[in-house]
Amino acid sequence: MCSIIDKETRDSMELILIKYGELTTKKDNRQFFINTLEKNIKMLLKDEKIIITKDRVRMYIECEDAKKIAKKLKKVFGIFRIVICYKVNNNIEDVLKKSLEIMDKSKKTFKVETNRADKSFPISSMEYSRRLGSLILKNTNFKVDVHNPDITLNVEIRNNGTYIYTDLIKGLGGYPVGIQGKGLLMLSGGIDSPVAGYLTLKRGVNVECLYFESPPHTSEEAKTKVLKLAKILNEYSGHLKVHVVPFTKMQEAIYKNCPDIYMITIMRRMMYRIAHIYAEKIGAKILINGESIGQVASQTLSSMSVINNVTNMPVIRPVACLDKLEIIDIAKQIGTYETSILPYEDCCTIFVPKHPVINPNLEKAINYENNFDYKTILEDTINNIEVITNFEEKFNDLL
Ligand code: ATP
Numbered sequence: 001m002c003s004i005i006d007k008e009t010r011d012s013m014e015l016i017l018i019k020y021g022e023l024t025t026k027k028d029n030r031q032f033f034i035n036t037l038e039k040n041i042k043m044l045l046k047d048e049k050i051i052i053t054k055d056r057v058r059m060y061i062e063c064e065d066a067k068k069i070a071k072k073l074k075k076v077f078g079i080f081r082i083v084i085c086y087k088v089n090n091n092i093e094d095v096l097k098k099s100l101e102i103m104d105k106s107k108k109t110f111k112v113e114t115n116r117a118d119k120s121f122p123i124s125s126m127e128y129s130r131r132l133g134s135l136i137l138k139n140t141n142f143k144v145d146v147h148n149p150d151i152t153l154n155v156e157i158r159n160n161g162t163y164i165y166t167d168l169i170k171g172l173g174g175y176p177v178g179i180q181g182k183g184l185l186m187l188s189g190g191i192d193s194p195v196a197g198y199l200t201l202k203r204g205v206n207v208e209c210l211y212f213e214s215p216p217h218t219s220e221e222a223k224t225k226v227l228k229l230a231k232i233l234n235e236y237s238g239h240l241k242v243h244v245v246p247f248t249k250m251q252e253a254i255y256k257n258c259p260d261i262y263m264i265t266i267m268r269r270m271m272y273r274i275a276h277i278y279a280e281k282i283g284a285k286i287l288i289n290g291e292s293i294g295q296v297a298s299q300t301l302s303s304m305s306v307i308n309n310v311t312n313m314p315v316i317r318p319v320a321c322l323d324k325l326e327i328i329d330i331a332k333q334i335g336t337y338e339t340s341i342l343p344y345e346d347c348c349t350i351f352v353p354k355h356p357v358i359n360p361n362l363e364k365a366i367n368y369e370n371n372f373d374y375k376t377i378l379e380d381t382i383n384n385i386e387v388i389t390n391f392e393e394k395f396n397d398l399l
């Protein structure tokens with residue numbers, strides 16, 4: 001990237017400073033975290049002219065349009081603060097000139113906060129803030145307010161120049177996607193599972209998605225809706241894939257061979273079995289889903305225990321203890337809500353008995369499952385899972 005940017009372009013480039021946040025608490029892995037974050041940012045900005053430099057506490061991105069890039073960075077996990085900043089040389093007159101340029105004249109009060117990374121700089125941070133502050137007072141109508149200023153003018157003195165900024169944009173926090181290895185998210189078209197996916201991405205897990213479809217009982221629109229949700233989630237990842245499970249045969253067999261009230265329990269046990277085997281196949285270490293305690297019959301503690309019994313893989317349920325309204329708030333914030341509420345049926349909403357069991361018995365569930373040769377159907381189903389990669393291109397056709 002660097003090599004194709006000539007000096008003239010570079011001189012005119014704008015500058016973004018990134019603060020890592022939680023990364024800095026993980027001493028041993030810090031370099032790996034920072035490198036992963038850099039890789040993710042490079043992938044996100046692959047079509048932009050950028051130059052990235054980094055050290056242990058920050059990253060700098062030189063770019064052509066800092067506002068546009070800052071907006072994109074707001075969806076990258078592992079970033080604590082995004083700062084559009086200005087670099088001048090260490091001469092206080094130049095610092096003053098740039099400060100006056102960037103301080104919002106509609107505001108009344110300010111304070112200067114100086115950070116001296118270059119400890120050889122001849123005056124202390126306090127003294128520097130005082131000197132720059134009094135120069136600003138002389139040249140403007142601003143007043144100083146050290147407790148509650150309208151503008152905080154941040155000045156960071158480094159050996160390669162002085163960085164000045166006034167506004168810090170909040171980043172998403174969390175860890176860079178990819179530092180934790182892979183997890184398989186059971187992604188439905190509902191509100192909960194995209195939120196579960198988002199929260200897991202936030203912890204640095206490289207999430208891939210598993211969607212169970214049952215055509216013709218579930219429609220092409222239902223699948224498109226799930227892909228659209230995956231596309232929104234992919235804005236926070238960049239690595240997302242959707243694996244589509246042909247679940248019709250299994251659902252029809254359960255419908256035919258198992259008593260009504262156990263249909264959901266057994267269906268979900270089959271989903272977990274498939275998810276477990278497939279996760280191992282693609283190298284995922286955990287399963288993730290949008291179950292929330294008590295939300296429906298299959299999510300009582302008794303049901304969860306009987307259903308979970310088919311797998312010894314860790315199952316992460318990020319929204320297990322959230323109220324529906326809390327989940328909805330996050331869904332709105334991350335942009336999945338409007339898509340999630342589109343009214344298409346899911347494989348979990350077809351063949352649903354009026355009164356599913358809420359206290360299922362494990363022995364009974366196992367006996368009912370043995371009414372049919374589910375192992376052959378499982379194997380066949382897993383062998384026919386469709387992988388959707390090249391997300392953006394696929395979506396352009398689909399949506
Ligand atoms: P809602 O927001 O309406 O509750 P949901 O997606 O949470 O929708 P549930 O019936 O509560 O639906 O299902 C619990 C969890 O099981 C989901 O969050 C999801 O992780 C998983 N799941 C359900 N249906 C599917 C499906 N068709 N494909 C993949 N995972 C599914």
Ligand code: MG
Nearest residue numbers: 190192290295
């Ligand atoms: Mg739910």
